[in-house]
Amino acid sequence: MKKRELILSAAALIVLFVPSAFAQSTTSSTTATPDKPESIAQRKDNQQDRIAQGIDSGQLTAGETKNVETKEADVNQEEHTMRSEDDGHLTAADRTKLDNQQNHLSNQIYDDKHNANTATYGKGEIGDRRENQQDRIAQGVKSGQLTAGETAKLENQQQGVNREIAGDRQANGGKLTGLDKKAINQSQNKASRNIYNKKHNGRTRG
Numbered sequence: 001m002k003k004r005e006l007i008l009s010a011a012a013l014i015v016l017f018v019p020s021a022f023a024q025s026t027t028s029s030t031t032a033t034p035d036k037p038e039s040i041a042q043r044k045d046n047q048q049d050r051i052a053q054g055i056d057s058g059q060l061t062a063g064e065t066k067n068v069e070t071k072e073a074d075v076n077q078e079e080h081t082m083r084s085e086d087d088g089h090l091t092a093a094d095r096t097k098l099d100n101q102q103n104h105l106s107n108q109i110y111d112d113k114h115n116a117n118t119a120t121y122g123k124g125e126i127g128d129r130r131e132n133q134q135d136r137i138a139q140g141v142k143s144g145q146l147t148a149g150e151t152a153k154l155e156n157q158q159q160g161v162n163r164e165i166a167g168d169r170q171a172n173g174g175k176l177t178g179l180d181k182k183a184i185n186q187s188q189n190k191a192s193r194n195i196y197n198k199k200h201n202g203r204t205r206g
Contacts, residue, residue, distance in 0.1 A: 040079065040095065043102050045144075047072060048205060050109050051151075052142035055134055058119040062134070062162055064112040066155035068105065072148035075101050076206075126165065126181060129188050133158060136195050144205040150198040157191045 051068060054060035060068075075098065082094045090098070119134065121127040137154055140146035146154070164187060168180040176184070 055138035059113040062155045062158040069152035145199040
């Protein structure tokens with residue numbers, strides 16, 4: 001008797017839960033349809049997640065990040081212009097054009113992350129600061145606190161610091177003097193304030 005009751009109870013539970021599970025499965029598959037307007041926003045988010053991962057891992061140098069984020073900012077600006085010309089909407093032709101541009105950008109992100117160039121920071125205080133700045137930028141990209149344009153400007157600044165370090169080392173047999181380190185730290189202080197300000201200025205990736 002008890003065995004029969006257990007079987008009936010199990011059958012009732014299956015009847016209750018299978019429709020719910022089927023509905024969730026159907027919903028998740030339909031939301032992923034690429035024809036929906038959200039697909040443009042999803043692609044932008046995906047590109048930024050890939051860039052953030054590349055910054056954090058060192059696969060993307062400051063110069064490479066500046067380059068791809070400048071192009072991402074241009075695509076975003078073009079999308080904004082398209083929407084402003086059609087009451088906030090995108091036409092089918094607009095979507096096709098934006099998708100093609102994101103395809104090209106996606107290929108470049110892949111190439112930059114898999115080429116021989118990697119971000120190397122060095123040892124000691126100077127190296128630790130360079131890595132810390134990149135970690136903060138990567139976090140801002142990942143969280144959406146930094147727009148593509150803001151990231152491009154911050155990475156341009158980091159690229160300048162990296163050139164300053166390389167130039168100082170070349171002038172001193174591969175080493176940094178005390179005065180060199182002081183000047184580099186001052187440059188990084190300015191960069192650090194810029195990172196903070198851009199992450200807290202109210203602008204977010206849209």
